[in-house]
């Protein structure tokens with residue numbers, strides 16, 4: 666998968682050199698390009714923002730650098746033979762980023778992340794991008810971050826680990842929280858008793874049917890208790 670990121674903080678993404686995703690890049694599963702939006706600015710101060718039309722607090726990102734950055738990335742994509750990229754704009758005003766969306770995006774050829782700062786990006790950037798590619802505004806949840814960088818990092822990790830070959834043991838993707846719409850069951854390892862706390866006896870018994878039933882019940886109980894919104898309406 667090709668991943669491009671447009672940001673005014675390119676150094677932020679140096680953590681993608683390490684860990685699981687760093688290895689995926691070394692092995693060629695993920696091809697990453699990080700682009701400094703200021704390289705596309707029009708003035709020697711490398712300005713990328715301005716005051717909002719209509720007034721209001723804060724600054725808005727001007728469209729011209731964004732337009733040139735997007736054009737450059739899509740031109741390079743054509744050269745790579747990429748047919749139908751997806752451009753994602755992290756935004757608290759976007760649709761909720763879920764495991765199901767991560768799964769869908771993990772099968773794409775190319776993802777482009779446009780990291781906005783300040784109060785946002787001029788809306789025409791999103792409208793223009795939508796004339797050139799599939800575009801989505803995506804939110805991490807109902808809270809506000811200073812910009813799209815942290816959200817982009819979270820999405821790249823959630824999506825990247827679903828790409829075949831990124832995780833050593835694909836079986837570990839099967840029984841995890843949200844993969845079946847429920848929260849994960851609790852896990853235990855040795856020792857059997859620790860600081861007076863015992864591992865649930867059913868897990869020590871070797872009855873695989875009983876273990877599966879207990880784990881399912883734990884998933885349901887946890888989900889009912891902390892995330893009832895995930896359960897189907899009764």
Ligand code: 6GU
Pocket residue numbers: 754755756757803804805806807808809810811812813816
């Ligand atoms: Cl994707 N961006 C920003 N700036 N804030 C957020 C968010 C994204 N998701 C939740 N809050």
